[in-house]
Amino acid sequence: MMMNQSDSPLFIKLQPRMSDFFSQVPSEIVVNVLSFLPAKDLCSISLVNKNLWSFIQDDYVWQSICINQFPVNYVSEELNKMIAEEYASRGSNSEEQPVNIINKKLYKRLSRHISFMAKERRITWLDIQQGGGNYHHWRTLxxxxxxxGKIVFLDNVWWFDVMSTLKAVLPGIYDIVWRLKIKSENDIHDLNFSATVVEKIEDGNEEMTIHEYNHTPQRSMFSSIARKKDWVEYRLPYNLVVPEREVIGDKLVYHDVHLKIFNYSGFLKTGLWIDYVRLREHDESRVYERFE
Incomplete structure (x- = not known):
């Protein structure tokens, strides 16, 4: 039987071990390489040896990852939110001490593709007459x-847009999931769901549509959800594809995703609760409840 070269004892002896290889590479180069890798790959690499594990535990590495993988204005925006939330959690009587930002936590925040409607508050006529009248279109509950901890509820409206933009979405294939509840299919039906992937350039305002998806469920879907009388996760019947990022002229080219539920038909709509919309990485083994 012939021996493969890779099975040769001499080949194995001469082949450099991974730990030996990385011990010869300057630290700044290792950090630079790691800062462009997806989080899943970083987790795998951390198991190779103690040297790489220690690199990936270093907060400076995660700071570099945030800077290299997300647009600067988005990183700054979420960083400021983290600081504000930290001060708010301390209470008004807390000492004014600097907030210690953990960049691994910041990375998780930047890559968490979910929007809570009551928090984002990007809904037409939400609490428009709060404190100023008895009639509401949408209410926060x-x-x-x-x-x-909060959701939005549709009281009465003739037409509406419920929209959200998930910023700097990481490349991949995703399921689009809306968490909602319906009182009666007679009052809520013929809703339109849309998702648009747009390309943007760092520090720029223009965007170019890459993919556009639309879906109008059958009325039986609304009946099925209404019969549940509980919250459900409604997954749209297609996968959303976000392309790879690239750097052009020192500018990061990335992708936002616009998500929307809308209906402009002339009938009075009521009895719809919405919690969130999220992008969940597509997994063939994951089973969703079917309503259509």
């Missing part, structure tokens, strides 16, 4: 079943 507290709900212990929501991760954020």
């Amino acid at each position: 507290e709900d212990s079943q929501s991760e954020f």
Whole structure:
């Protein structure tokens, strides 16, 4: 039987071990390489040896990852939100001490593709007459079943847009999931769902549409959800594809995703609760409840 070269004892002896290889590479180069890798790959690499594990535990590495993988204005925006939330959690009587930002936590925040409607508040006529009248179109309600703790409820409206933009979405294939509840299919039907992937350039305002998806469920879907009388995760019947990023002229080219539910038909709509919309990395083994 012939021996493959890779099975040769001499080949194995001469082949450099991974730990030996990385021990000879300057630290700044290792950090630079790691800062462009997806989080999943970083987790795998951390298992190779103690040297790489220590690199990936270093907060400076995660700071570099945030800077290299997300547009600067988005990183700055989320960083400021983290600082504000930290001060708010301390209370008014807390000492004014600097906030210690953990960049690994910041990375998780930047790559967490979910929007809570009551928090983002990007809904037409939401609480428009709060405190100023008895009639509301949309209302914000507290709900212990929501991760954020609040949801939005459709009281009465003739037409509406519910929209959200998920910024700097990482490349991949995603399921689009809306968490909602319906009182009666007679009052809520013929809703239109849309998703648009747009390309943007760092520090720029213009965007170019890359993919556009639209779906109008059958009326039976609304009946099925209404019969549940509980929150459901409604997954749209297609996968959303976000292309790879690239750097052109020192500018990061990245992708936002616009998500929307809308209906402009002339009938009075009521009895719709919405918690969130999220992009969940597509997994063939994951099973969703079917409503259509």
